[in-house]
Amino acid sequence: MHNSEGVLSGTALIAGWAGSITCTAIGLKKTDTNKIVRTALISSAFFLASLVNIRIGPSSTHLSLLAPVGLILGWSAFPAMLIALFLQAILFHFGGLLVLGANTFIMGLPALIVYIIFGKMIRSENKIFSGVMAFIAGSLAIIMAACLAGVFLGISDRNFIEAAKLLFYAHIPLALIEGAVTSFMIMFLRKTAPEFLS
């Protein structure tokens, strides 16, 4: 889902930066100073998750934890992702500095949307319902991120639309994996540290 440097057009870059600066500013305003350490920890977890490779048949993928970040942090997910993606660009050369705005928006917006839709549902008394909702949230976040990446490619050049479709299909197995991981994570946090979801 990381757009690489040199792929996006000027319009897409400006749109990405405008969206991510606005959302990060709102996120920073809504981040309580006492919660800043927790935000940093989740940001670190998001960063580290990208280093864990999971084998799927002959290929392998890495976790992105978009939905857990959104469900735990809400609006603060934007600054957390901006910092994590910045560090990924500097340390591992994933993505880049110029496309940081677009990449933050691509990953931050789905996290925020799943928080708005599923935030209350995963705190339901019914454990099974909560687990199922967490699964849907995890899968939906990846699908939305893949769609947004496609939109940015489409803004850059309409001829990229076929490549964007391919990108979308490639993310379907990852969406299922992320859904399962999100569901397990939410169930674990509900049992051991419900204050994380409050």
Add this chain to the structure above:
Amino acid sequence: MNIEAITESRSHSDISPEVLLSCSVIYALAVSLSDSIYALALASVIPLLLVITKKLNLSLLVKLNAFNLIMIITIALTWPDFNGGLTKGIVIALRVNMIYIFFAVMIYPLGYAKIFAAMNSLNIPEKLRVLFLLTLRGIFIMHERYSCALISLKLRAKNLHGLMKLRAFAYITCSVLLQSSERSERMLQAVQCRGGFSGFIQTGHKAMSPYDVIMCVCFAVYAIAIIILNYA
């Protein structure tokens, strides 16, 4: 975090990190906007000079170009016209290489301390800078625990598959998060004892040196020349 590196005095021959960061972003922007072969030829002058004069990690460049090759093939096969797609893919691969070489020489070797100093000088909001420092600290703490947990998982259960494997990853992530959370609460209390986050960052703003000004002017002219050549 190397605190000495933040507070060290800058020699006259050094370019300040915020200027390097700004010039790199301006260069990357000019390259990203370029499609014409002449503009790209002009833009490739500095990366070529950097390749000749500086030592580059060639293995990373090879990996990058292996990815570029897949990208070129994908674009060529999905583009309405194969030759058009191939050209577009090659242009993008050229841009990616130029920007990567530039960043690899100018930005990536700076280190956290100088990048943090650059964030300071560029007036990035304090909350974001604190978040950057704490995230970096969190990565160092969590990475150690995460690696131990993954090694332990490999030793205990070599042949984990399917949902069990995903559940193990999810539980490890949550466990590490909770262990680090306890430590972070103590970190927060320590910060509050020292007077909170206001004044958490004490590095001062440095004035631009003549070298910085010359660098900025040169890069602005270079970027404008690339853009003009692109649209000419």
